[in-house]
Amino acid sequence: MNPTPTRRASRSPIALASLLVLGTAAQAQALLAAAPAAVSLDSVIVTGTRSLGTKASESVSPISIVSADDLLQTGxxxxxxxxxxLEPSFVARALGGDYANIVRSATLRGQGPNQTLVLVNGKRRHTTAFIATSGGLTSGAAAVDLDQIPVSAIERIEVLRDGAAAQYGSDAIAGVINIILKSSPTEGSLDLSQGQFHGSDINPHGLGNGRTRTLAVSKGFRLDSRGFLDLSAEVRDKLHTNQTGPELRTTTIDPYASRIIGDAAYNLGALAFNAGKPLGDGLEAYAFGTFSTRSADSYQNQRLPNKPAFAPLVAAGIYTQGFEPREITAEQNRAASAGLRGSFASDGRWDASVTTGGDRIDLGIDNTVNVDLFKDTGKSPYSASIGQFSNRQTTANVDFSKPVDLGLARPLDLAAGAEFRQERYGIKAGDFTSTYKGGTQAFVGLTDYDAGTHDRSVFGAYVDATLRPAQGLQLGAALRSEHYNDFGSATTGKLSARWDADAAWALRGTISSGYRAPNLAEQYFSSTLVTPTFTYVQLQANSAAAKLAGAQALKPEKSDNLSFGLVANPSKDWQFTADAYQIRIKNRIVLKTGISGSPAAQAIAAAGIVAQPGTSAFYANYFANGIDTTSRGLDLAAQTRSDLGTLGFVKWSLAGNFQKLRIDQADPSFSQGVRSALTDSTPKHKLVATADYSLDGFNSTLRVTHYGQTSLWAPDGLTGGAPWHQEVVKPAFILDLEAGYELSNGLRLAIGANNLTNKRPERVPLATALPNGAQLLPAFSPYGINGAFYYASASWRL
Known part of the structure; x- marks a missing residue:
């Protein structure tokens, strides 16, 4: 990643301080007047600190700053x-499974997606209603759906790589991602972009090769003389990719007819707003929010016409060439925050706000059939409603901060606050077609057993203090207590210290504890997935049916986090940081898979699930505690610049994450696949080297990323379990390149490529691709399976 300024850095990089920090209008204006003219390592941050005006280079914890231009330059x-x-510690899985191919998530510092807290303008963001159960480290995570936040609305992203539960509450085990929205009263932009992947070398039917088109616009407006309203709108559509292997089960008219392995297709529309207005006497009002809709579809395994269960269909002239079900979704995601802030006792600050948001996703299945319904009635619809998942979260905050004079060179920065959060998770059953007896092919409808509405409330209070008792010495402490009405109370703490030996060198370190209660989705999510061979039933973790399969009531995760780092600025053109860390998690919640035999049969029967005709085996899954882990790693970042005089200048950066996770203790019943998903399914290291060259209006960016080895033990394709086979993604260099030119009228044209050399991961062992041979490439590949992505864009400043 590149935290130094790009050619189009914000004209007011810390205008956001007037929104996010608990300051008065006068204080915010003073900060703006003193701010540097670009986002850099010395930009004022609002994440990981409650001290007004703290710069990234002064932070006691490692923090990355990613600007809006950095995001756009990726293509x-x-x-x-x-x-x-851009961020070495942030890794996204190449391909999800089933509906998780539509609702995506990613990991930070090798931890689960639900162990990273996401904020928008400093306020807690709600999570998705859908929970992934497709395997890998992202499995079992109801994380924040970052794709629902329009890039056109983002001013910058601050990534805090440190345990922060004592500062922000649960989920901040791996760190915090704070997305800061644009806050300009005048600036705007219009962006057009189109790209697509290189053609597949596995399947001749590209299905559009992931062609992606985006139209985005943002514009700031003045509200009177000092207020602002920033509006953003974005529409994006994407076609499928197809990396599905040839059919191995039997000869068909087209052996490449299957389309299950590849990206989902979708259409997304998103709106965002951010507003602030001084009301006089130091009082300010602010509001912001996002609203998005997404419709998507993803292919499932091909059903061949020679299967005995489908004989009545074929005899009736239905699906005579076989069929391939298609999962479809219609989703709405929305969030809004509103608040007031002001001052008290001269230099004290207060902030009171309410944030509400939610996600609703309607699941459907198309090009399918309910075989039992057809046999019993002679007909069956070819599409059905699977049901609906919904998640809603409302949070009320009040925060106070004030410098307290202790007679030292600088006052004690003291902060305190309280938070009340109400959560609701709902499940609606599918229609008659999807739930009758064995249900529809590919996905069975949610039943009355699954359906329900579940609520909980959380109350928390915190104190936070920063003291600078001597020149160059900074000490910090935070304490937070939270009470869950379903999991009781917990108290977490954090201690931090930083010593600046001089202007060029500093040491920093933190020690903290964390707590993460099982979210409502982990407790109540359920689903039934049917492949041509097996049926996988996800049981609600705390249900009576799951207990028949051996489940126990979920317990909270507890963690501790240590970090120690070096900050070096040996010259004005050189910046370097190195931070070692350790994260220990007890009672980690993971997806327990592959439970079979009598316990699974009893549990599945108790859940009201009936076997589909032709299904050879049932497997039960549920979420469970039972694994303790320790992660150790190192984050590095270095940057400099070369002034070439009349030939322009180059900004150089190198950032990296090295990490290793070990299992300290695990229940023996957890499979080899579950264990390796934790320890091996993210790269052992990720290094990102960037060279950004500028000369007048011309700019080019070369980015080289090196991924360490990644692997996963996968079940045998014919048994659904043992023997296990290792899938490996070997170390690889990935090359990204963009070149663009900005005209005098503010129009910038650019072309580029991600993965310019069209690198793809190694194929998996054939044993894991059986029985149909569909998945030849590993879904957990950190750099994807689709090869090169070529794009062009045009953007205007408004």
């Missing part, structure tokens, strides 16, 4: 894929 117009190219 990607969604947050997950753009951030994965």
């Amino acid at each position: 990607q117009r969604n947050v997950i894929d753009a951030l994965a190219r």
Whole structure:
């Protein structure tokens, strides 16, 4: 990633301070007047500190700053894929399974997606209603859906790589991602982008090769003389990719007819706003929010016509060439925050706000059939409603901060606050077609057993203090207590210290504890997936049915985090940081898979699930505690610049993450696949080297990323379990290149490529691709399976 300024850095890089820090209008204006003219390592940050005006270079914890231009220069117009190219500790899985191919998530510092807290303008963001159960480290995570936040609305992203539960509450085990929205009263932009992947070398039917088109616009407006309203709108559509292997089960008219392995197709529209207005006497009002809709579809395994269960269909002239079900979704995601802030006792600050948001996703299945319904009635619809998942979260905050004079060179920065959060998770059953007896092919509808509405409330209070008792010495402490009405109380703490030996060298370190209660989705999510061979039933973790399969009531995760780092600025053109860390998690919640035999049969029967005709085996899954882990790693970042005089200048940066996770203790019943998903399915290291060259209006960016080895033990394709086979993604260099020119009228044209050399991961062992031979490439590849992505863009400043 490149935290130094780009050619189009914000004209007011810390205008956001007037929104996010608990300051008065006068204080904010003073900060703006003193600010540097570009986003850099010395930009004012609002994440990981409650001290007004703290710069990134002064932070006691490692923090990355990713600007809006950094995001756009990746060629990607969604947050997950753009951030994965810039932040070494942030890794996205190449391909999800089933509906998780539509609702994506990513990991930070090798931890689960639900162990990273996401904020927008400093306020907690709600999570998705869907939970991934497709395997790999992202499995079992109801994380924040970053793709629902339009890139056009983002001013910058601050990535805090440190345990921060004592500062922000649960989920901040791996760190915090704070997305800061644009806050200009005048600036705007219009962006057009189109790209697509290189053609597949596995399947001749490209299905559009992931062609992606984006139209985005943002514009700031003045509200009176000092207020602002920033509006953003974005529409994006993407076609399927297809990396599906030839059919191995039997000869068909087209052996490449299957389309299950590849990206989902979708259409997304998103709106965002950010507003602030001084009301006089130091009082300010602010509001911001996002709203998005997404419709998507993803292919499932091909059903061949020679299967005995389908004989009545074929005899009736239905699906005589076989069929391939298609999962479809219609989703709405929305969030809004509103608040007031002001001052008290001269230099004290307060902030009170309410944030509400939610996600609703309607699941459907198309090009399918309910075989039982057809046999019993002679007909069956070819599409059905699977049901609906919904998640809603409302949070009320009040925060106070004030410098307290203790007679030292600088006052004690003291902060305190309280938070109340209400969460609701809902499940609606599918229609009659999807739930009758064995249900529809590919996905069975959610049943009355699954359906329900579940609520909980959380109350928390914190104190936070920063003291600078001597020149160059900074000490910090935070304490937070939270009470869950379903999991009781917990208290977490954090201690931090930083010593600046001089202007060029500093040491920093933190020690903290963390706590993450099982979210409502982990407790109540359920689904039934049917392949041509097996049926996988996801049981609600705390249900009576799951207990028949051996489940126990979920317990909270507890963690501790240590970090120690070096900050070096040996000259004005050199900046370097190195931070070693350790994260220990007890009672980690993971997806327990592959439970079979009598316990699974009893549990599945108790859940009201009936076997489909032709299904050879049932497997039960549920979420469970039972694994303790320790992660150790190192984050590095270095940057400099070369002034070439009349030939322009080059900004150089190198950033990296090295990490290793070990299992300290695990219940023996967890499979080899579950264990390797934790220890091996993210790269052992990720290094990102960037050279950004500028000369007048011309700019080019060369980015080289090196991924360490990644692997996963996968079940045998014929048994659904043992023997296990190792899939490996070997170390690889990935090359990204963009070149652009900005005309005098503010129009910039650019062309580029991600993965310019069209690198693809090694193929998996054939044993894991059986029985149909579909998945030949590993879904957990950190750099994808689709090869090169070529794009062009045009953007205007408004």
